[in-house]
Amino acid sequence: MTEAAAELPVPPEQAGAAFGDRFADAVRYAELLADAGVRRGLIGPREVPRLWERHLLNCAVLSEVIDREVSVCDVGSGAGLPGIPLALARPDLEITLLEPLLRRTTFLEEVVKLLGLENVRVVRGRAEEVLGKLPPVDVVTARAVAPLERLAGWGLPLLRPHGEMAVLKGDTAEEELKAARAALGRLGAVDATIVQVGEGIVEPLSTVVRVVVGESPGGVRAATRRAKAARASRPPRNAGGRRRR
Numbered sequence: 001m002t003e004a005a006a007e008l009p010v011p012p013e014q015a016g017a018a019f020g021d022r023f024a025d026a027v028r029y030a031e032l033l034a035d036a037g038v039r040r041g042l043i044g045p046r047e048v049p050r051l052w053e054r055h056l057l058n059c060a061v062l063s064e065v066i067d068r069e070v071s072v073c074d075v076g077s078g079a080g081l082p083g084i085p086l087a088l089a090r091p092d093l094e095i096t097l098l099e100p101l102l103r104r105t106t107f108l109e110e111v112v113k114l115l116g117l118e119n120v121r122v123v124r125g126r127a128e129e130v131l132g133k134l135p136p137v138d139v140v141t142a143r144a145v146a147p148l149e150r151l152a153g154w155g156l157p158l159l160r161p162h163g164e165m166a167v168l169k170g171d172t173a174e175e176e177l178k179a180a181r182a183a184l185g186r187l188g189a190v191d192a193t194i195v196q197v198g199e200g201i202v203e204p205l206s207t208v209v210r211v212v213v214g215e216s217p218g219g220v221r222a223a224t225r226r227a228k229a230a231r232a233s234r235p236p237r238n239a240g241g242r243r244r245r
């Protein structure tokens, strides 16, 4: 055990409510972060004493804004935040952890296997590079990946029509949303709000920026790209104008 791992506090009472049946796995995940996560440089040693409040619980409460049985892509998952706490709290979700760095995807794959997370898969890549290679999802999540405007450019095109991006942000949420409004419109967003979640679980509450897209997530360019891809995948017409079987 590392020196840092010895600093991991006992789980707070609220962790039981947040993780329910998967509480023991949440404890195991906290231990993995505090030990291998710190040793491999995926999380700072100074985070260990506040792993529960600031990381596991802060992320798990994102589930309050996510519908049942939907698909989720966690962009820039890092050591699994918010994707892993979300998967533990919500076994009904199908979660893809998207992360470009090999060192991090290796850790994520180990965690998924150790915790038996059947609702999670790990994909190595950058959001802007996997566009069109992954099926569109209902929800994109992210925390600490990029300013909202840039993140929206990566995340919104991954959504299906009427999908939603739910981003954990800190004190800068309002400011970032204001700065991103015009870009969000160009990217196909039809609504953007800020909500607080985690009443009774985390203090201070977690701030979530919710961005909903319309018919054409990713804006005009993405819609054109999708239409082209759909045309290309259609079977060619024969001389009589009827489709070949």
Ligand SMILES: C[S@@+](CC[C@H](N)C(=O)[O-])C[C@H]1O[C@@H](n2cnc3c(N)ncnc32)[C@H](O)[C@@H]1O
Pocket (backbone or CB within 6 Å): 075, 076, 077, 078, 079, 080, 081, 082, 098, 099, 100, 101, 104, 125, 126, 127, 128, 142, 143, 144, 145, 154
């Ligand atoms: C500061 S870390 C945050 C990790 C985690 N979300 C958290 O809250 O602890 C940012 C992560 O985003 C990833 N990242 C950066 N650019 C990305 C992109 N274009 N697509 C997907 N992930 C990206 C990085 O590799 C890194 O793991």
